[in-house]
Amino acid sequence: xxxxxxxxxxxxxxxIYPAIAIANELKTIDPATEILFVGAEGKMEMEKVPRxxxxxxxxxVVGIKRQLTVENLAFPFKLGxxxxxxxxxxxxFNPDVAVGVGGYAxxxxxxxxxxxxxxxxxxxxxxxxxxxxxxxxxxxxxICVAYPGMEAFFPAQKxxxxxxxxRTDIMQAGGKRAEALAFFGLDPNRQTLLIIGGSxxxxxxxxxxxxxxxxxxxxxHQVVWQTGPLFIDRARKAIADAGAVSVRAFDFIYEMDLAYxxxxxxxxxxxxxxxxxxxxxxxxxxxxxxPAASEDHQTKNALSLVNRQAALLINDRVASTDLVPxxxxxxxxxxxxxxxxxxxxxxxxxxxxxxxxxEVLKLxxx
Numbered sequence: 001x002x003x004x005x006x007x008x009x010x011x012x013x014x015x016i017y018p019a020i021a022i023a024n025e026l027k028t029i030d031p032a033t034e035i036l037f038v039g040a041e042g043k044m045e046m047e048k049v050p051r052x053x054x055x056x057x058x059x060x061v062v063g064i065k066r067q068l069t070v071e072n073l074a075f076p077f078k079l080g081x082x083x084x085x086x087x088x089x090x091x092x093f094n095p096d097v098a099v100g101v102g103g104y105a106x107x108x109x110x111x112x113x114x115x116x117x118x119x120x121x122x123x124x125x126x127x128x129x130x131x132x133x134x135x136x137x138x139x140x141x142x143i144c145v146a147y148p149g150m151e152a153f154f155p156a157q158k159x160x161x162x163x164x165x166x167r168t169d170i171m172q173a174g175g176k177r178a179e180a181l182a183f184f185g186l187d188p189n190r191q192t193l194l195i196i197g198g199s200x201x202x203x204x205x206x207x208x209x210x211x212x213x214x215x216x217x218x219x220x221h222q223v224v225w226q227t228g229p230l231f232i233d234r235a236r237k238a239i240a241d242a243g244a245v246s247v248r249a250f251d252f253i254y255e256m257d258l259a260y261x262x263x264x265x266x267x268x269x270x271x272x273x274x275x276x277x278x279x280x281x282x283x284x285x286x287x288x289x290x291p292a293a294s295e296d297h298q299t300k301n302a303l304s305l306v307n308r309q310a311a312l313l314i315n316d317r318v319a320s321t322d323l324v325p326x327x328x329x330x331x332x333x334x335x336x337x338x339x340x341x342x343x344x345x346x347x348x349x350x351x352x353x354x355x356x357x358x359e360v361l362k363l364x365x366x
Contacts, residue, residue, distance in 0.1 A: 004093060010039040011103035015103045016045045061107070082108040097121065102122075110122070129150065137158070192263050204316050208323040213239070215325075221331055232251040263283055266285045275301050308346070
């Protein structure tokens with residue numbers, strides 16, 4: 001009988017792509033393994049997971065808004081419906097183990113699985129645990145984490161320090177520079193600044209780049225700019241108005257391995273997945289943590305690098321004046337680029353997906 005595994009969670013690329021990396025590694029270990037994803041209706045996992053080749057079922061679950069809203073009145077009803085649907089999915093698929101990666105959908109699914117006696121594993125990407133994972137940890141058999149010191153949130157005896165799983169193509173970005181420059185139509189004799197703000201884009205970063213686009217053009221550098229869907233039209237207009245033929249703007253970049261390969265310096269938010277990817281691709285980075293992230297976890301993620309001289313940090317509130325000048329200084333300083341690259345390399349955990357997959361399979365063996 002092939003192993004049957006449910007992987008649940010999502011909402012952002014920071015949850016979805018680690019989940020896909022775990023699934024890919026499980027299929028590498030045993031191609032006969034049957035994997036079912038469960039996500040939240042209307043969220044990005046409903047598009048990204050099928051694109052990666054996996055089946056996904058959506059639940060009507062939603063999160064609670066921090067402010068009082070009409071939507072919050074519907075929360076308990078949608079949660080109840082989601083739990084009933086999760087029970088049905090677990091009963092019909094009958095998995096050997098259920099894996100939660102954070103996000104709204106993982107709560108009902110892992111609770112339904114654990115109540116049925118199915119072992120569960122959760123994977124926490126951030127240095128500050130999310131609410132869903134903290135609640136699920138009471139019933140989880142194993143908790144895979146990316147940062148040390150997570151005993152503050154989870155039972156120490158359940159914790160495995162694995163790092164965050166990253167897609168194989170990104171880990172292989174190192175040898176793709178020529179291919180990447182050709183793909184983006186870039187000049188191999190000029191430095192390239194890669195700007196990423198997560199799968200939905202980052203307003204502060206986008207506005208800072210648009211404001212100082214002329215400085216970037218005058219510097220003679222090239223730019224690959226992932227804006228997210230809400231800013232792409234403004235970015236394209238800014239590029240057209242400035243005549244910036246050396247700037248490439250995209251609402252979303254699927255070929256992130258090539259984007260990293262082309263980059264000499266990266267400007268990024270400090271989501272857990274972005275931080276893990278930067279460590280693996282060994283790129284000098286300027287991190288602009290999202291200040292509204294729960295418990296300010298992006299700042300904590302960034303400081304885990306900054307405190308090791310492995311990245312630079314620009315506070316979100318001063319990004320409009322400080323970000324582009326900081327990027328230009330780093331682009332003009334090869335020695336600092338090399339130092340940051342060397343230090344960030346030391347924090348990489350390239351075997352994370354394999355280690356997590358092995359922990360999943362241990363639960364089936366038990």
